[in-house]
Amino acid sequence: MQEHAKRFAVAVAIAACCITVSTALAAELMSLRGSVGIEEEITAPPIAPDVNDDQRQMRNYPEQPPVIPHQIRDYQITLNANKCLSCHSRQFTAQSQAPMISITHFMDREGQILASVTPRRYFCTQCHVTQADIEPLIDNDFQDIDSLISAEGSNEGSQ
């Protein structure tokens, strides 16, 4: 009987401990809503402006779809019209001075090169996005391959 009571006390202690830890965690966790309770309504923050400086950004790795350095508000992509292609397709780059969609945008899944943009790459904003002019929500410690290689090189040098 006494053994039973002891076990019960331990279980209660563990439960209390869990509750304390989880409330502490809940207090620290910040969602996009901030620390506002789920039952409260908040006014949405203003939408951040898109970067629109026309400066092409460095890619973090060669396969990265480049980010869009201009605004794309009201640029329609529908079955009948693709505003992006009115500047970026092969036919229109002389007029627009926009970089042409690269050769991969003409390839079907067998690697066959088509005459115009492949259906797989028709919906541009599936892969290409504008950037918001804001502080990042969380830090990012991504390092590109050149930094990794040069760090490795200097490590080997010191051995």
Ligand code: HEC
């Ligand atoms: C009015 C012409 C025009 C339209 C429409 C347009 N672009 Fe552009 N785009 C440009 C030009 C010009 C550049 C070169 C940088 C600059 O001047 O902004 C560019 C740059 C880009 C780049 C950067 C390329 C790189 O190598 O860094 C991407 C990605 C891009 N556009 C995607 C799009 C997408 C997706 C759409 C449709 C939602 C679109 N563009 C619509 C003219 C246009």
Ligand code: HEC
């Ligand atoms: C499935 C993803 C995907 C879609 C959809 C897509 N792209 Fe890309 N795009 C990429 C990738 C990945 C790259 C970089 C590597 C490459 O060229 O394939 C790229 C590169 C580009 C570049 C730079 C080309 C260069 O030579 O510097 C432009 C401009 C571009 N895309 C425009 C567009 C436009 C306009 C559309 C819509 C018609 C589009 N992309 C649709 C993935 C995509």
